[in-house]
Amino acid sequence: MARSSPSFTCSTCGAVHRKWSGKCEACGGWNTIVEEAPLSTGPKSLGAKGRTIPLSDLATEEAPPPRASSGIDELDRVLGGGLVAASAILVGGDPGIGKSTLLLQAAASFARKGLKCLYISGEEAAAQVRMRAQRLGLTDASVKLGAETNLRDILTTLDAERPQLAVIDSIQTMWLDSIEAAPGSVSQVRAAAHELVTFAKRRGVAVVLVGHVTKDGQIAGPRVVEHMVDTVLYFEGERGHQFRILRAVKNRFGPADEIGVFEMTGGGLAEVANPSALFLANRDQPAPGSAVFAGIEGTRPVLTEIQALVAPSTLASPRRTVVGLDSGRVSTILAVLEARCGIPFTGLDVFLNVAGGLRVHEPAADLAVAGALLSAREDVAIPPDMVLFGEISLSGALRPAGQTENRLKEAAKLGFSQATVPSHSKTDGASGLTVRQMPDLTSFVGEMFGAG
Ligand code: TYD
Ligand code: MG
Numbered sequence: 001m002a003r004s005s006p007s008f009t010c011s012t013c014g015a016v017h018r019k020w021s022g023k024c025e026a027c028g029g030w031n032t033i034v035e036e037a038p039l040s041t042g043p044k045s046l047g048a049k050g051r052t053i054p055l056s057d058l059a060t061e062e063a064p065p066p067r068a069s070s071g072i073d074e075l076d077r078v079l080g081g082g083l084v085a086a087s088a089i090l091v092g093g094d095p096g097i098g099k100s101t102l103l104l105q106a107a108a109s110f111a112r113k114g115l116k117c118l119y120i121s122g123e124e125a126a127a128q129v130r131m132r133a134q135r136l137g138l139t140d141a142s143v144k145l146g147a148e149t150n151l152r153d154i155l156t157t158l159d160a161e162r163p164q165l166a167v168i169d170s171i172q173t174m175w176l177d178s179i180e181a182a183p184g185s186v187s188q189v190r191a192a193a194h195e196l197v198t199f200a201k202r203r204g205v206a207v208v209l210v211g212h213v214t215k216d217g218q219i220a221g222p223r224v225v226e227h228m229v230d231t232v233l234y235f236e237g238e239r240g241h242q243f244r245i246l247r248a249v250k251n252r253f254g255p256a257d258e259i260g261v262f263e264m265t266g267g268g269l270a271e272v273a274n275p276s277a278l279f280l281a282n283r284d285q286p287a288p289g290s291a292v293f294a295g296i297e298g299t300r301p302v303l304t305e306i307q308a309l310v311a312p313s314t315l316a317s318p319r320r321t322v323v324g325l326d327s328g329r330v331s332t333i334l335a336v337l338e339a340r341c342g343i344p345f346t347g348l349d350v351f352l353n354v355a356g357g358l359r360v361h362e363p364a365a366d367l368a369v370a371g372a373l374l375s376a377r378e379d380v381a382i383p384p385d386m387v388l389f390g391e392i393s394l395s396g397a398l399r400p401a402g403q404t405e406n407r408l409k410e411a412a413k414l415g416f417s418q419a420t421v422p423s424h425s426k427t428d429g430a431s432g433l434t435v436r437q438m439p440d441l442t443s444f445v446g447e448m449f450g451a452g
Contacts, residue, residue, distance in 0.1 A: 008033050009186045012214075014224045036187050037180060065253065068164070068206075070109040074261060074271045075102075077298075078233060078246050080254015083110065083165065086204040087253060088197040090171075091246075092211040092222035093235035098244055099210050100124070101268055102235060103167045104133060106208075108141035110165050117142075118163040122149040122173030136268040149173045149183065151192050155199055163205060168196060170210040171225065186224055193225035226250065237264075241357035243278070244269065248298070257361075258298030276303035276414055279356040286384040289376030292416070293368035294387040294407035295360060301403070301410035303387065305355040306365065308372035313349040324354030325369065326361070333370050333392060340396030341445050343374070364401035366392040367420070370441060371448070378449045383418065387411040387433075390422035396441040398422030408433050420444065 008017045010033050015026035017033060024032050067082030076082050079089075093099050100123070107117040121129050126147040133139055144161065148154055151174045158166055168174065174192040175183040182188065193209060200207040209229065211222030226232050230252040237244040246260040261272040272278050280292065280303055289308045294301060306325075313319060322330050330352055337343045352369065354360050367390035375382050382388075389407055391399040400422045401407070408419055408431035418434040421427075427435055438444045 007036050009036050009224075010034075011186050012221045012223060014186070034186055036185075068110060068113060068115055070106055071113060072106065072109050072271060073273070075106055075109075075246065077300075078248050078258050078260040079231065080248070080251050080258070083115075083206050084230070084253045085164065085206055086200055087206050087231060088200045088229040089206070089208045089231040089233065090211055090222055090225055090229045091208060091233045091235060092213050095212050095214070096239070097235050097237060098262075098264055098269060099212075099235050100129075100169050101132070101136070101264075102244075102246070102262070103169060103208060103210060104129065104138065104143075105136060105268055107143045107165065107167050108133070108136075108138040111141040111143045115165050116144075116161075116163040117165045117167070118144045118146065118158065118161060119167045119169070120146045120148055120154055121169050122147070123170060149175060151176050151195055155195065158199065158205065159203065162203065165206045165208070167208045168210065170212055171196075171222075172212055190224050193228050197228050236359065238357035243272070243357050245358060255298055259300070259302075275358075276301070276410060279304045279358060280414065283384065286381035288379045288381045289372055291368040291371035291375060291382050292387045292411075293360065293365050294389050294411050294419070295362050295365060296401075296403050296407065301406045302358070303410060303414060303416075304358050304360060306360075306368045306372045307353045307355055308369075308376040309349075309351040310345070310373065310376040311349050311351075313347055315349070318345075318347060319349040319351070321349075321351045323352070324357070324359050325352060325365065329363070329366070330369060332394070333366055333373070336392055336394060336396055336441060337370060337373065337445075340440075341442050343377070343445065345373075345377070348377070362401070363391040364389045366390065367398065367422070367444070370444070371420075374445060374449055380449055382448065385415070385417045387416050387419045388421075389419075390425070390438075392441055398438055398440055398444070400425040405430060408435065420448070 008020050010024040012029045012032045013027035015024060020033055023030050065084045067084055069076050069082045091099055107119050111117045126145050129145055171189055171193055172184045175188050176191050179187055179191050196207050213221055232250040234247050234249055235244060242264045244262045244264055248256050248258045250256055261275040262269040263272050291306045293304050293306050334345050368388040371382055371388045389401050393399055404425045404427050412431045412433050420436045423437045423439040
């Protein structure tokens with residue numbers, strides 16, 4: 001018999017601990033560990049015999065899953081080409097980022113395409129959701145609306161209505177009466193998600209779960225349900241910026257890392273079909289500290305501007321402020337510049353930023369980061385018609401990035417005429433750009449800034 005002592009679970013990352021502590025050793029979060037009631041264990045022990053399950057071959061005649069298109073291209077692409085029936089999707093994001101707005105618009109678009117859609121709000125009253133729909137001009141769409149948090153009632157309703165798409169906003173407000181824990185607790189969120197995912201599979205309904213990401217651990221984060229669902233999308237963006245990025249973090253039905261770009265306007269979220277043009281807007285004068293990175297987000301090339309500011313510091317340990325990039329990666333680049341090229345940043349504050357609020361995860365951004373840093377430090381502008389990309393290794397050598405030609409083509413489309421890339425990058429010259437290939441960081445520094 002299993003011991004039924006309580007367990008302690010981190011509400012942010014879902015790690016299970018044997019005892020309570022102030023800090024989760026798994027994710028480093030403070031005050032995120034909560035006690036969970038023990039699971040009731042049945043009378044059967046593992047020794048009891050089960051039935052044999054049917055097995056099948058890998059070869060299959062089955063067609064790929066049918067997909068429904070929403071008509072919102074940015075959303076369809078992130079889903080891997082449309083909504084798959086009987087799939088469970090989690091949409092996570094900070095409170096107030098625009099998740100409810102996005103999903104109400106998505107439900108309306110799917111409904112206009114003929115899908116039967118249900119939107120269950122556990123956070124807002126039906127009247128509030130209707131008011132929002134009116135403001136967004138969605139009242140003509142045949143979305144059925146419900147305001148409820150009791151999951152038993154919701155499942156019964158879903159079973160009776162048999163929609164093709166059900167949006168549950170949000171999973172943290174849902175509660176099962178069979179579990180003695182507060183809504184938003186790890187046990188409730190996990191159990192509610194499990195019920196809904198099982199329902200999706202059994203009844204062939206696509207279920208979208210909205211999940212808030214909270215840093216204080218007051219409510220269980222979407223991490224707790226990430227492994228249960230087929231697709232995990234994160235809706236991100238800076239509060240002050242109007243751009244919002246929908247990013248596929250996991251997708252059993254399409255490529256992960258695909259992004260959709262939206263703009264928050266007075267009339268809801270608008271698609272941004274050409275994100276590069278948007279992220280590079282307002283770049284007219286050549287400015288020191290600016291470098292354009294030709295990146296790849298999912299299957300699409302996206303150009304972004306990396307901005308750096310380097311200033312004398314009055315602090316004993318100078319500031320390293322990084323927005324939109326991995327700060328560990330930036331420290332590595334600073335170390336390589338110092339150790340391999342003899343360019344120290346000691347005594348200097350460094351500020352780095354990706355314009356427009358995009359987060360860049362690619363190692364290929366290294367060269368553009370180094371370019372922006374050097375340009376800011378030397379006060380020499382990089383030619384405004386140049387893009388940069390390539391990974392910097394610890395030895396200072398430059399490593400080619402994938403999809404060189406796609407990056408160059410996007411740059412050419414946006415009016416750039418030259419590129420600096422690592423040696424041995426695979427290019428056939430079809431983009432028309434003047435491409436300079438560099439073997440290492442030292443030659444890059446010498447060529448661009450006449451130092452090193
Ligand atoms: P919401 O979808 O409620 O966020 P979430 O569900 O992620 O908590 O979005 C709320 C924010 O979006 C709010 O601060 C106002 C802004 N907003 C607009 O700017 N324009 C709009 O048309 C709508 C509906 C919301
Ligand atoms: Mg909401």
